[in-house]
Amino acid sequence: MKKNYYEILELNSGATQDEIKRAFRTLSLKYHPDKNPEGAERFKEINEAYQVLSDTTKRKQYDFQSSGNSFSGNWGDMFSSTDGFFSGFSFTEDVFERREVVIPTLEIECYCSIKDAVFGAKKTVKYKRKTWCSNCADTHIRCNNCGGSGVIVEVRGNGYFRVEQRQPCNTCKGSGSIKRRTETCPPECKEGFILEDFTIIVDIPKGIDKTTLLRIRYGGHESPTKKGQRGDVIIKVIEQPEENHERVGNDIVITDEVRYIDLVTGTSKNISMFNDKDYQYTYYIEKWFDTDTLIRLCDGPFAGGKTYIRVKLHIPKQDLTSDQLESLKRICED
Ligand SMILES: [Zn+2]
Ligand SMILES: [Zn+2]
Numbered sequence: 001m002k003k004n005y006y007e008i009l010e011l012n013s014g015a016t017q018d019e020i021k022r023a024f025r026t027l028s029l030k031y032h033p034d035k036n037p038e039g040a041e042r043f044k045e046i047n048e049a050y051q052v053l054s055d056t057t058k059r060k061q062y063d064f065q066s067s068g069n070s071f072s073g074n075w076g077d078m079f080s081s082t083d084g085f086f087s088g089f090s091f092t093e094d095v096f097e098r099r100e101v102v103i104p105t106l107e108i109e110c111y112c113s114i115k116d117a118v119f120g121a122k123k124t125v126k127y128k129r130k131t132w133c134s135n136c137a138d139t140h141i142r143c144n145n146c147g148g149s150g151v152i153v154e155v156r157g158n159g160y161f162r163v164e165q166r167q168p169c170n171t172c173k174g175s176g177s178i179k180r181r182t183e184t185c186p187p188e189c190k191e192g193f194i195l196e197d198f199t200i201i202v203d204i205p206k207g208i209d210k211t212t213l214l215r216i217r218y219g220g221h222e223s224p225t226k227k228g229q230r231g232d233v234i235i236k237v238i239e240q241p242e243e244n245h246e247r248v249g250n251d252i253v254i255t256d257e258v259r260y261i262d263l264v265t266g267t268s269k270n271i272s273m274f275n276d277k278d279y280q281y282t283y284y285i286e287k288w289f290d291t292d293t294l295i296r297l298c299d300g301p302f303a304g305g306k307t308y309i310r311v312k313l314h315i316p317k318q319d320l321t322s323d324q325l326e327s328l329k330r331i332c333e334d
Helices: 017-030 037-053 056-066 075-080 091-095 114-119 260-265 322-332
Strands: 106-112 121-132 140-142 151-157 162-168 177-179 193-204 211-216 233-239 245-248 251-258 267-272 280-285 294-299 306-313
Touching: 017 037, 037 056, 106 121, 106 193, 114 121, 114 233, 114 245, 121 233, 193 211, 193 233, 251 267, 260 267, 260 306, 280 294
Parallel strands: 106 233, 251 306
Antiparallel strands: 121 193, 140 177, 151 162, 211 233, 245 251, 267 280, 294 306
C-alpha cells in the first residue's frame, strides 16, 4: 500500500516547495477537524503527505521509490525517527502564520414601513462606532497576557495527533501591545477607543423581505491593531407593522371596516393602500358577504404577491333606542 502524496495534495510531481506549502495550507484549512468533522482522515493524510514532500530528503526517497525503484526502509521508520508522528512539527506556526486580527462586525437595526419595503427608501441611521482615541493612539506598552506576541497558543491532542491552536490574544486583540491612557485622553477613552457618533444613509432596496440584512463595507469599528482600517456594519432592516396593513410573505392584507348593511346588500368601497391617497383602489363587496373571505384587490405590489382586503364588521359603540333594538332583533331572528 503506497499513497500518492502528490495526489493527496492535489499537485503534480514537479511541484515546487512553495506550491507544496500553499497546497498544504489550503487543504489543511479545508479539512481541519475543527471545521470539518468528516475531514479527520483526510487531514491526517494531508499532513502525512506534507511531512514527506516538504522535506527534500524524504521527498527524494519517496520519488525514488515511486519511480519503481526499491527503497530499503519503510515509511514507518521515517516517522518513528521522532517520538511521534507530529512531534516537533509546529503545525499552526507553519500553516496559519499570524492570523489577521478580526475586526468585530457592528450590528445595527433600521426600521422601515411596508411601503418602504415595496418601493425602496433611503433611511438615515445614526450609530456609535469604535474609533481610535487620537490622544493615546501612539502610546503603547507591551501586553502581559501574551508577552507581546499577540497570540495565545493552546495545544490539544497527544503526541501522535497534536494540534496547536492559536488565538489572537483577547487582552491586546492580537496586536501584542496595549494603548496607554494619556493625561489628555477624554474620560470616554476606553482601551484606546472612543465611541464616535456616525450617520449613514441606508439605501433600502425595492421589494425586500420582512427582515433583511444589509452589509456596509468598512463602515464599522476601527481595527484594534490597524489605524484607519474598519470592519463592516450589518444593518438589520426590520419592517414594522403598519396600521391596517399586514404582510404575509409577498402578499399584503389590508383590513377595512364595513357596516352591517354593506354586508347584507353589497356595495363598493374605496381604499388607500399604505394609507396614502396616491394609491387609491375600489373594491366590491357582494351581497350577503362572508367576512371570512379575503377579497383580491390587485396583483403586487411585491413581486409575485397579491394584495387582499379583509373586511371587518364595524360595530358602532352607541346605545340603541328601544325601537332600533326591536328592529334589529326582528332582522336577526332568521
Ligand atoms: Zn496580548
Ligand atoms: Zn485615549
